Amino acid sequence: MxxxxxxxxxxxxxxxxxxxxxxxxxxAFLAATGLQPQDxxxxxxxxEMALYVLDYLLEDDQRVIEAAAELxxxxxxxxxxxxxxxxxxxxxxxx
Numbered sequence: 001m002x003x004x005x006x007x008x009x010x011x012x013x014x015x016x017x018x019x020x021x022x023x024x025x026x027x028a029f030l031a032a033t034g035l036q037p038q039d040x041x042x043x044x045x046x047x048e049m050a051l052y053v054l055d056y057l058l059e060d061d062q063r064v065i066e067a068a069a070e071l072x073x074x075x076x077x078x079x080x081x082x083x084x085x086x087x088x089x090x091x092x093x094x095x
Contacts, residue, residue, distance in 0.1 A: 003083075007081070008050070011081040015053050015054060015078070020040070025063070028056075051085055054078055054082040058079060
């Protein structure tokens with residue numbers, strides 16, 4: 001699937017809800033971002049949060065595979081959505 005900004009944001013929102021439903025993942029996500037649980041509601045819809053969520057998932061192959069399966073998308077879709085939100089080259093390489 002080719003992601004535009006809107007569809008990429010929708011996937012990131014679904015990924016955020018996926019994380020939120022898994023205590024072990026959300027705890028590690030909070031530790032990685034420095035956010036506190038009470039911060040989540042305030043930042044949940046910010047554009048930066050979408051990138052944080054996708055980056056967190058993309059850091060680990062197993063997280064990518066499990067999240068993609070749960071979200072009903074191909075694993076590569078998570079990277080495509082991230083690129084649509086941040087732009088080509090934003091992850092250290094050009095597309």
